[in-house]
Amino acid sequence: MTPKNPPPTVTLALSLLFTLPVLSICQSPPSCRFESIISLGDSLADTGNLFRLSEPNVSRLPCSRPPYGETFFHHPNGRYSNGRLIIDFIAESLGLPLVQPYVGGRENSFEKGVNFAVAGATALDHEYLEKMGIYNPYTNASLGIQMDWFKHFLASLPDGKIFVQSSLILLGEIGGNDYNIPLELGINPEILRSLAPMVVEYIGRTLQELIELGAKTILVPGNFPVGCFPAFLTMFMPDQENYYDPETGCINWLNEISRYHNELLQKELNRIQELYPHVSIIYADYYNALMQIYLSPEEFGFGKRMLSACCGGGGPYNYDKSAFCGFPSSASCEDPSLYISWDGLHLTEAAYKFLAQSLLGGRYSAPRFTTICSSQSPVAQVYEY
Template sequence: MGCGVMSTNVSLGTQLEWFRSFLAELPESLKYLQRCLVILGPLGSNDYSYFQMSGKSSLEDLQLAAPILIRHIGSTIQELIELGVVTILVPGGSPDGCMPAMLVLYEKSSTRNDYDPQTGCLDWLNQHLQHHNHLLQKELQRIRELHPQVNIIYGDYYNDAVRMYLSPNQFGLGNQILKACCGGGGAYNCELDKKCGTPQATCCRDPAEYISWDGVHLTEAANRLIAQGLLQGTYTDPPFSTICLINSTSKPRAIAEY
C-alpha cells in the first residue's frame, strides 16, 4: 500500500480470532504465551486515515473518534490477558503529521501556520496523535491496576520517531526526510495516482537516507532506529530491562494460575 486510501477489511477483531485459532492448534499454548512478547499495534492509523479520506478530517472529528479506538484497544488487551498473555507491548501512534501521504492530503487546504517550522510536519495532526497517546497511556494504567501480574509496556513510537525528523543528520539520514523514497513525484514524491509499484513510480537510489518508503510505511533504516530506541528502554514504559529483571527473579508462573 502506498499513497492513497489506507483502509482494510481485516479488522482487529478478525485478527484476534485468527490468533485464537492459532493457539487452538498449538500444543501447550499457555506455556508458549508465558514465554512470548506480544506486540499489539501500533493501532489507529488506518482508522483515522479512513475518517480523513472520507472527509471527516478536522481535529475535532479525529479527537471524537479517539476514545472509541482506545476502548477497543483496551478490550482487546483484556481478551489477550484472558488467553494467557503475560507480557505485552502496546505501541502508541506515530507522528502521522510527518507522513508524506498526509502531507499530500492536506497540502492544498493547509496554511503556513499549520506546519511545524522546525520539521515541516503538520503540527495539528501530530497534536492529535499525542492526544491519542495520552488516552492510550491512561487506559494501559487502568488495565495494569486490574492485572498487576501482567507486564504491560507502552511503546512510545511517537517520540522514538520524531527524533529522526528533528535531527536527521544525527542518524545518517539525508535532507529528504518528508519525501517518500518510492513514489510518483510531487513535493513529497507521493502522488495519489502514482503509487509505489506502479509503472509511473520511481525509487530513490539509497532508501537508508529516507524515513518514508512509500509515503505510508517507514524504510528499513527508520524501523531499525525505532527498534533500537525501544529495545534500549529509552522509549518504553517501563523499560525492557526492568521487565527482564522482574521476569528473571520471579517464580515460574504455574498453568493453574490461569
C-alpha cells in the first residue's frame, strides 16, 4: 500500500530508562568505517519522504514553507526543523553524504545511504491502530510499509546483503506517534500504557527481521521526554499540585509514559542481543541526553525559554495548533540556536546537533558508540537496570 498525499505531520517522539552520568561532549567524530546509512523512522529522521509523497499538494505541509530549513539549507526541504536532523549529523560525523529520501529517488543516489523514514509514521500498522479507534491523519507509511520499501530496494541490488552488512542501520526513532496521535485525538491517556508493549514488540520484530537481512550494527533510539514539548504543555494545562516537575516544568505523567516505553524497549533489545551475540545493537538514550538541556540550558549554550517553541503562534509556550509554524499567523524567533523546540513538536538544529554529539561521543548510548567504532566489530552487551 502506497501512502497518498498525507497532510501535515505533527510527529515527535518520547523516551528513557536508566540514568547516566552527566555527559562531556566529544567534539571529535568516531573513527567508524561504515560504507552507508540505512534509516527507518518518523519525522525525527525524515529527510524528505513525506515531502515527496505529498506532491503535488506539498504546499499544505508546514515543512514546505519558510522558515523551515532556514538555518542550514536556506530553504524548506522536507525536514521538520530549521536545519539538520540527528541523522544528518551522524552522516557528517562518519564522513558520509547526507542520507537521501527513498521516495522519488534514483538507485544510483543510494550508494552511501537510503532513508525510508516518513514524518508522522507509527510503529504499529495503520490498519491495526484503526481497529482500536486510532486514526492517523498524517500518513499510512508505518514501520511495516517502510520495511516493505526496504526489502523491495534490496531486491533491486546485485549485492543487497553486503550493502546491509556494511551499513549503520538507524531503526528510529519510531513509536512516538503511536502515543502522540491518541493524545491529539483526545483519546483517554490511560490507553497509552497498554499500547507500549505492542509498540515495543513490533519494533523488536522489525529489529530481528533486519538482522536476518544481514544487519550487523543497528542503532535503536528511545523516545524523548514528551512532557517537555510545547505542544503538549499547551494541550494539557491544569493547575494541579505535582502535575509538573518542579525542576523543569515538564508534565510528569507524560514523561513517565516515555520512561515506560524506554524501559520496555531496552529489555527487548537485551533479549534480542542474547539471541544474536555477534550483532551490535546500540540503544540511544535520547531521553536522558535531552533532559540535560532542560535541567541546565545555559550550561549547554541554550537560552532560558527552554519550554517555548522558537516558531509558533503565541501563547505561554508559543504554540498554537491553528497557527502552526510555517503558516502566515506564526512567527519565528531571532536565534533558533537558543531554543530546544523548533515548532512545538520537533527540535531545532542546535538541539539535534547536541543529541548527535551526546550519542556519538558521550555516554548516551549502550554500548558506547565509540566502543563499537574503535573495535569495528560487533560487541554484545547486556544492559544494566
